[in-house]
Amino acid sequence: MKEVIDFKTRITAQRPYARSNNNRPWTTNGYLDYLTGQLESDRGRIINSPAIRRLQQKTQVFPLERNATVRSRLTHSLEVQQTGRFILRTIFKKLNDKDLTAQYGLEQLERALESIVEMACLSHDIGNPPFGHFGEHAINSWFTENLTSIKEFIGNHVSNAELEQKMLLDLQSFEGNAQAIRLVANLLVLNLTYTQTASLLKYVRPAYEPKPDKKADGAYLRKKPGFYLSEEDFVHELWSALGMPLGSRHPVTWIMEAADDISYGLADIEDAVEKGILDIKQIKELLEKEFKALGDINEANFITLSKNTQSFQEIINFAAQRAEATPINKSSEFFLWLRVNLIHSLVQHAADRFIDNIESIYAGHFDHALMEDDSLNSLAIETLKGVARKEVFSNREVETLELQGYRIIFGLIDLYSPLLRCSAEEFNATLDQDKSASPYLKRLAGRLAERHVKAYRLATEKVNGQANEVLWEFYYRCRLLQDFISGMTDQYAYDEYKILTVAGSHL
Ligand SMILES: Nc1nc2c(ncn2[C@H]2C[C@H](O)[C@@H](COP(=O)(O)OP(=O)(O)OP(=O)(O)O)O2)c(=O)[nH]1
Numbered sequence: 412m413k414e415v416i417d418f419k420t421r422i423t424a425q426r427p428y429a430r431s432n433n434n435r436p437w438t439t440n441g442y443l444d445y446l447t448g449q450l451e452s453d454r455g456r457i458i459n460s461p462a463i464r465r466l467q468q469k470t471q472v473f474p475l476e477r478n479a480t481v482r483s484r485l486t487h488s489l490e491v492q493q494t495g496r497f498i499l500r501t502i503f504k505k506l507n508d509k510d511l512t513a514q515y516g517l518e519q520l521e522r523a524l525e526s527i528v529e530m531a532c533l534s535h536d537i538g539n540p541p542f543g544h545f546g547e548h549a550i551n552s553w554f555t556e557n558l559t560s561i562k563e564f565i566g567n568h569v570s571n572a573e574l575e576q577k578m579l580l581d582l583q584s585f586e587g588n589a590q591a592i593r594l595v596a597n598l599l600v601l602n603l604t605y606t607q608t609a610s611l612l613k614y615v616r617p618a619y620e621p622k623p624d625k626k627a628d629g630a631y632l633r634k635k636p637g638f639y640l641s642e643e644d645f646v647h648e649l650w651s652a653l654g655m656p657l658g659s660r661h662p663v664t665w666i667m668e669a670a671d672d673i674s675y676g677l678a679d680i681e682d683a684v685e686k687g688i689l690d691i692k693q694i695k696e697l698l699e700k701e702f703k704a705l706g707d708i709n710e711a712n713f714i715t716l717s718k719n720t721q722s723f724q725e726i727i728n729f730a731a732q733r734a735e736a737t738p739i740n741k742s743s744e745f746f747l748w749l750r751v752n753l754i755h756s757l758v759q760h761a762a763d764r765f766i767d768n769i770e771s772i773y774a775g776h777f778d779h780a781l782m783e784d785d786s787l788n789s790l791a792i793e794t795l796k797g798v799a800r801k802e803v804f805s806n807r808e809v810e811t812l813e814l815q816g817y818r819i820i821f822g823l824i825d826l827y828s829p830l831l832r833c834s835a836e837e838f839n840a841t842l843d844q845d846k847s848a849s850p851y852l853k854r855l856a857g858r859l860a861e862r863h864v865k866a867y868r869l870a871t872e873k874v875n876g877q878a879n880e881v882l883w884e885f886y887y888r889c890r891l892l893q894d895f896i897s898g899m900t901d902q903y904a905y906d907e908y909k910i911l912t913v914a915g916s917h918l
């Protein structure tokens with residue numbers, strides 16, 4: 412039997428903590444107004460959060476960048492927000508044209524969904540550590556090399572080998588998207604509506620589970636860790652509040668993912684020009700070469716990207732002509748036209764794919780990204796990403812900075828790791844700045860962020876007196892260290908590393 416699609420079931424104003432019961436059904440009088448107000452509150456909570464502000468100084472592609480024209484995670488996220496809104500509006504336009512909104516339970520929901528999409532896009536990278544994927548890599552290398560057994564750290568108190576194993580894997584699988592869920596749920600405690608939080612759950616497997624085989628069912632949605640053991644109960648609560656099957660993704664997340672793919676493809680290359688790594692003549696040639704190589708497309712085969720749009724080659728040629736014709740700032744002119752024409756086509760494609768697969772997207776198990784299929788639009792995105800990978804990320808200056816970033820993050824965890832090598836009693840005495848505690852540890856602990864310490868205290872209070880309390884305490888202590896390090900900006904991590912290694916600090 413075909414499942415009835417009713418998007419209202421995936422949208423709720425309900426939050427984990429509410430003064431009164433805010434779990435009102437859709438049939439409640441004035442529910443739409445109530446929902447709009449609650450989503451407005453989500454916007455305020457997100458935009459005013461320190462995690463958003465910290466995106467200002469986090470790497471998109473170029474670590475420790477001083478030139479503000481080159482994108483940071485924050486400026487990238489603003490562009491993703493804009494693209495996400497464009498996709499959502501295009502989906503509604505197409506559904507309205509076909510008179511399908513009511514059939515899918517989407518009537519009058521455009522504004523609400525637009526807000527959910529925008530906020531998902533703006534906050535999609537809040538969990539990313541300093542130095543992007545290299546920061547992630549450094550955290551995981553440290554925990555894989557140094558945390559091979561919990562016993563080694565806390566002595567012979569480990570009673571449950573299975574749980575210990577699960578915790579080890581979980582702690583060795585730091586991931587920016589899982590950290591975003593942790594931030595929203597337990598660190599910032601943003602208390603967003605379940606819908607808004609669900610929109611950020613990009614991957615659906617717990618971090619302690621191994622990566623599935625590529626061919627396995629649901630392999631794409633499980634390609635990376637989606638949430639940690641520490642948020643597992645929360646994520647189950649979220650699935651249940653939205654009536655989503657266990658292990659499923661929220662429909663809005665596909666839109667956020669496509670907006671991200673569309674935005675950074677072009678932006679990374681534009682930034683490479685701003686940095687002087689490539690010029691527009693080189694970009695034009697590289698894009699043409701990559702597109703033809705990827706798609707085996709010959710000159711005679713100028714297929715349009717999608718109905719009523721130009722071919723990739725025509726779009727590039729047009730942008731190059733406009734750049735040539737302008738006496739000033741040729742590269743902004745080039746990228747302006749490349750963006751205008753490409754984005755239209757790519758957004759149409761994302762919207763078409765969403766609608767074509769609306770049943771499995773609604774069900775939460777569509778196992779692809781919207782922008783990954785065998786179309787020419789996907790090929791255009793692949794082309795942009797391919798050129799960035801081959802010509803930008805592999806640039807010597809970028810790679811040098813990445814090596815430094817790795818050193819900084821790995822080194823910082825090392826510097827703070829004495830806090831993991833003491834007993835729970837010692838650690839708590841240290842946090843309390845107790846006389847009995849080691850003066851060295853107390854100074855280290857004094858540098859941890861209050862917010863992260865608070866989350867540790869709350870989590871350990873909950874397991875106090877429970878089975879496996881000792882294991883859980885250690886687990887949360889490791890999380891605390893990962894929260895602290897991953898919450899730093901590039902600049903803060905760099906400064907902290909210099910200060911603690913007494914290298915180049917002002918003594
Ligand atoms: N410098 C540098 N940048 C990279 C590298 N790989 C990817 N990037 C950039 C390209 C994009 O601007 C950005 C991709 O963003 P994310 O790190 O969030 O990855 P993505 O969203 O594709 O995947 P995920 O969120 O993990 O599913 O990172 C690399 O090896 N070096």
Ligand SMILES: [Mg+2]
Pocket residue numbers: 535536671
């Ligand atoms: Mg990402």
